[in-house]
Amino acid sequence: MNWRDELRNCCAGNDLAGAQKAAAALLENEPGTAATVFAARQTARLTEQLQMPEHRVAILSSFTADLLEPAFAVSEFLAGRRLAFQSISYGQWYAALAEEGPLDEFRPDATILLLHLEDVVPLLAHRHLSAGAELAGESDRLINALGDALGKFRERTATPIFLSTFIAAARGIERHFDRRTQPSRQGAIDSLNARIGELAAGNPGVYVFDYAGCVTDAGRRQWFDPVKAHHVGMAVAAPMLPRLAHELSEALKALREPRRKLVAVDLDNTLWQGIVGEDGPEGIAVGGDYPGNAFSDFQAFLANLRASGVALAVVSKNNLADAEEAFKHHSAMPLAWQDFTAHRVNWSDKSSNLRDIAAALSLGTDSFVFVDDNPLECDLVRNSLPEVTVVHLDGAPSLFVEKVLSAGGLYAVALTEEDRVRVDSYAADMARTELADSTTPEEFFASLDLTLTVRPPRDGEIERIVQLFAKTNQFNLTTKRYDAAAIEKLRADPAVRMLIARLRDRYGDYGLIGVAVTVERDALTREIDSLIFSCRALGRRAEEALLGEVEKDTRADGVRRIIGRYLPTKKNTQVADFYPAQGYLVSQCGGEGVFEKYLDNEPPLPAYGNITILRGTDSP
Amino acid sequence: MTRDEIDQIIQEVFSDLFDLPPNSITSQTSPDTLLEWDSLAHVQLVASFEEKIGVTISAENQVEMLNVELIGDILHDLKSQNT
Numbered sequence: 082m083n084w085r086d087e088l089r090n091c092c093a094g095n096d097l098a099g100a101q102k103a104a105a106a107l108l109e110n111e112p113g114t115a116a117t118v119f120a121a122r123q124t125a126r127l128t129e130q131l132q133m134p135e136h137r138v139a140i141l142s143s144f145t146a147d148l149l150e151p152a153f154a155v156s157e158f159l160a161g162r163r164l165a166f167q168s169i170s171y172g173q174w175y176a177a178l179a180e181e182g183p184l185d186e187f188r189p190d191a192t193i194l195l196l197h198l199e200d201v202v203p204l205l206a207h208r209h210l211s212a213g214a215e216l217a218g219e220s221d222r223l224i225n226a227l228g229d230a231l232g233k234f235r236e237r238t239a240t241p242i243f244l245s246t247f248i249a250a251a252r253g254i255e256r257h258f259d260r261r262t263q264p265s266r267q268g269a270i271d272s273l274n275a276r277i278g279e280l281a282a283g284n285p286g287v288y289v290f291d292y293a294g295c296v297t298d299a300g301r302r303q304w305f306d307p308v309k310a311h312h313v314g315m316a317v318a319a320p321m322l323p324r325l326a327h328e329l330s331e332a333l334k335a336l337r338e339p340r341r342k343l344v345a346v347d348l349d350n351t352l353w354q355g356i357v358g359e360d361g362p363e364g365i366a367v368g369g370d371y372p373g374n375a376f377s378d379f380q381a382f383l384a385n386l387r388a389s390g391v392a393l394a395v396v397s398k399n400n401l402a403d404a405e406e407a408f409k410h411h412s413a414m415p416l417a418w419q420d421f422t423a424h425r426v427n428w429s430d431k432s433s434n435l436r437d438i439a440a441a442l443s444l445g446t447d448s449f450v451f452v453d454d455n456p457l458e459c460d461l462v463r464n465s466l467p468e469v470t471v472v473h474l475d476g477a478p479s480l481f482v483e484k485v486l487s488a489g490g491l492y493a494v495a496l497t498e499e500d501r502v503r504v505d506s507y508a509a510d511m512a513r514t515e516l517a518d519s520t521t522p523e524e525f526f527a528s529l530d531l532t533l534t535v536r537p538p539r540d541g542e543i544e545r546i547v548q549l550f551a552k553t554n555q556f557n558l559t560t561k562r563y564d565a566a567a568i569e570k571l572r573a574d575p576a577v578r579m580l581i582a583r584l585r586d587r588y589g590d591y592g593l594i595g596v597a598v599t600v601e602r603d604a605l606t607r608e609i610d611s612l613i614f615s616c617r618a619l620g621r622r623a624e625e626a627l628l629g630e631v632e633k634d635t636r637a638d639g640v641r642r643i644i645g646r647y648l649p650t651k652k653n654t655q656v657a658d659f660y661p662a663q664g665y666l667v668s669q670c671g672g673e674g675v676f677e678k679y680l681d682n683e684p685p686l687p688a689y690g691n692i693t694i695l696r697g698t699d700s701p
Numbered sequence: 702m703t704r705d706e707i708d709q710i711i712q713e714v715f716s717d718l719f720d721l722p723p724n725s726i727t728s729q730t731s732p733d734t735l736l737e738w739d740s741l742a743h744v745q746l747v748a749s750f751e752e753k754i755g756v757t758i759s760a761e762n763q764v765e766m767l768n769v770e771l772i773g774d775i776l777h778d779l780k781s782q783n784t
Contacts, residue, residue: 115717115749122720147741309747312760313740319748 084110088120092127100127101159108155114319120158121151128163135165138333139189141174143200144316152326160330171200178230185237191333192242193290197316198250198270206250209266216264224276231284239566241336243494244281245292246274248301285543285565288336288494295328335492339552341391341470342448343422344383344485345435348397348404350454351474351481352380352416358403362410375478380415382482387420390500391491392442392507394423396434396451401426422507431458432465441514442507443617452485497545499592509589510617526621529586531692533623534700535630538581538596543568545593546581549613554652556614556624558645558659563611576601577610578634582627583701584618594618597631599643607635608644626692628663636680647674702780707754708773714749715769718742731768746772756780 084107091099104120136157140146146168157164167187169177174194177184184192198205202219204212212219227244234242247270259265274293281287296304299321309315317325349356354372355365366373367380387393393416397404404426408418418424423441425434431451439446447468453459459473472488474481485491493500517525538546543565550563563571571577582595594615599607609631614624635643645660647653661667665676695701715726719737732738738746743766747758750772756779758766766772 113749113752114745115714115753118745119717119720148744308760309744312763313744315744319745320752 082106085116085119088123092123092130095127095130097127097131100124101161104155105159108323112320112323114151114322117155117323118151121154124158125154125163128158133163136162136333136337137165137167137188137190138329139167139169139177139184139187139192140195141169141177141184141192142195142316143171143174143197144195145170145314146195146316148315148319149317149322149326152322153329156323156326156330157333160334162330162333175226175230178234180233181237189240191336192240193245193329193332194243195245195290195292196247198247202273205266205269209264209269210255216269220269220273224273224280227277228280231280231287235284235286235566235569239286239564239570241286241288241564243288243290243332244277245290246277246294248293248296248304251301251305285547285569288332290329290332295325299324331489331492332494334489335494338490339448340493341450341490342444343392343394343438343442344386344450344452344491345394345396345423345438346383347453347455347458348395348399348407348426351452352376353407353411353414354478357407358399362403362407365407365411367411367414372478375481377414379478379481382485384415384420386491387504388501389493389496390503392422392504393420394425394438395421396425396431396438396453398428398431399426422504422511430461430465432462435462435466435469442510443619450485450488450490495544495548497548499545499548502590502592506589506591506617512588513586527691529588529621529691531584531586531621531623532695533626533692534583534695535580535627536696536698536700538568538572538579542581542593546596549593549596549615550611553613553615554650555616556612556619556656557650557653558612558656559610559648560650560653561611571598578607580627580631580634582614582623584621584623586621591615591618595624595627597627599631599635601640602644605639605641606644607638607640607642609646612645621692623692625663626694630694630696632678632680641679641681643678643680644668644671645676645678646671647676649674702754704773704777707776707780710750710753711769711772711776714746714753718745718749726769728770728773729768750776754780756783 084103088100088103088107091103100123104124107116107120138153140149147170150166150168153166154164167183167189169183174196176182199207201223204216204219209216231242249270250266255262255266259267278289281289304318304321306315306318309318346352349358349365353365353367353376357365366376368374368377383393395404404424405418423438425438427434431453435446435449435451439449445468446466450470450472451459451462452472452474453462454474456473456475459471462469463471470488470490472485474484513529516528520528546568547563547565550561550568554560571579578599580597581593582597583593584591584595594617596611596613597609598611600610602608612628614627632643645665647657647660649657660676665678668675668677671677712724712726715721715730716723719735719742726735732743743763747763747766750756751758754776756776758775758779762775762779766775
């Protein structure tokens with residue numbers, strides 16, 4: 082197959098999926114600069130023809146990143162996006178962040194700062210032993226400049242920005258004594274990277290691109306071409322640019338797209354080698370020598386994935402007793418039976434089992450990853466549930482981790498408290514579901530002992546609020562996507578009131594699950610700018626209680642009229658009638674989807690019988 | 702690798718990088734006759750030849766690549782030294 086012709090034809094025929102396939106195949110068969118530039122040009126024509134929305138990314142680098150553009154455009158194209166690229170090079174990164182200028186004109190959706198040690202802390206990079214007292218000051222100045230530039234950038238824009246970690250310096254004369262000597266070069270770089278991390282953690286919307294890790298994976302000697310670096314200022318060797326581009330696209334994807342929520346795994350030849358139903362629990366291999374060690378490493382990866390907020394489920398064709406016996410017999414393996422939020426060990430088809438788990442956990446199957454060594458099972462799931470990410474584990478078990486990670490959708494750029502406790506909360510959800518099935522809805526709600534906290538947000542909650550705005554699609558009346566800086570602006574605006582809702586019940590804490598933003602329109606009118614509620618906490622009438630609290634506050638201010646707006650999207654049709662159901666009337670002059678309620682005429686919504694509402698600003 | 706094979710690779714690389722129909726450059730094509738052949742493109746040309754022909758092009762050689770014929774000469778020399 083001539084993939085160049087194929088790509089050209091697909092692009093000419095406006096065939097996006099075909100072009101993605103052809104571009105990937107071309108670059109797999111013929112990786113290199115020429116084919117990358119060719120693919121970038123062809124696909125740029127296609128994305129323009131299809132009028133795909135631009136994903137605007139600015140790279141601020143201490144070197145020139147112009148050469149990165151074709152590879153980056155291709156990696157974004159393969160991820161389904163059309164790149165608009167701006168490269169701000171050499172010493173201009175500080176001015177671009179600190180002062181209004183080209184970056185503001187470009188209006189980036191995301192900005193990535195890539196700094197090389199040699200450019201920004203040259204003493205540390207080149208002559209740390211002979212630099213004397215100036216050495217420590219150099220690193221301090223850089224971190225201060227970064228903090229200062231970020232602060233000024235944030236005053237002008239809310240867009241997310243990635244800082245990056247510093248790559249270890251080229252090893253010089255110090256290599257055999259560096260770590261036992263002061264000043265230690267690599268020690269100073271470790272410390273710089275730790276401070277980069279602190280800067281990001283302390284600033285909403287600031288993330289860290291692990292550039293150092295990316296280069297470590299590829300190898301430092303591959304990454305740099307010292308001759309071309311000196312001669313033409315090519316800071317990254319051309320063959321490494323697609324790799325850098327791919328990692329940048331993965332980070333941007335983690336920033337933009339909802340993360341997968343559950344990984345469903347098979348058991349035999351997936352979590353261990355062998356078939357427990359035939360070989361018996363002592364006949365399967367996990368831990369110990371190869372191949373058992375590869376399988377236990379894969380399990381350890383899954384255990385860590387779970388701790389980062391992705392639930393695990395077992396979906397296996399086996400006898401339940403055999404499966405349980407395998408976990409009992411190998412009690413030292415990284416995963417225990419109870420680490421799985423759901424177990425579907427039976428002989429039914431796997432897609433039904435996946436649907437069943439989705440229903441039990443109130444999750445969409447589009448948030449599922451399915452992992453199996455059997456190609457037939459993989460195909461069956463692909464066919465009946467195309468929205469599920471399917472990972473076929475063939476080949477060496479030592480490569481399973483990489484296979485699952487590269488399937489996509491599991492990375493995250495920030496880990497919130499909610500993420501860390503999420504998987505445990507699923508177990509509580511299951512207990513609730515069981516209870517709900519066995520009683521009437523009224524009895525069920527009454528027995529939950531719901532407590533809803535409604536109050537203004539605290540500083541530590543902004544990251545979670547940003548997450549809710551980014552990811553809530555169903556119960557989201559206006560689907561505005563505020564990022565961290567926009568949230569800060571709203572909080573500072575005296576005409577705006579923001580309330581968060583936290584919910585808990587006898588089974589556990591749902592965390593921060595709702596946000597309401599209202600804006601003063603005039604002395605007698607407030608409008609609900611945003612009303613969002615996590616789907617995990619829906620169906621308990623707590624969302625109605627949140628609206629009731631919003632109305633109470635509004636009325637207490639002497640405001641007569643409250644306006645609610647429904648802006649339809651593909652995913653929020655379930656709230657099309659939310660306002661009418663809460664006693665709102667179609668607005669006389671507001672147009673379609675605008676509702677209003679006169680708070681004089683009607684009492685605010687009643688308290689919801691079984692929900693205890695806490696309103697103190699110090700409420701948990 | 703014969704001179705013809707090298708010339709063929711040069712044609713392909715120019716076609717990829719500058720969006721030209723196959724075999725449309727001549728031995729005298731140079732930055733003066735091909736507007737898009739700027740310094741950035743030159744870096745991409747050098748990288749492409751290194752990747753496809755399996756040679757390392759020194760800084761001095763890069764500067765001497767003033768037209769397509771000279772590129773062919775240099776690449777051919779480098780490749781013959783290699784093997």
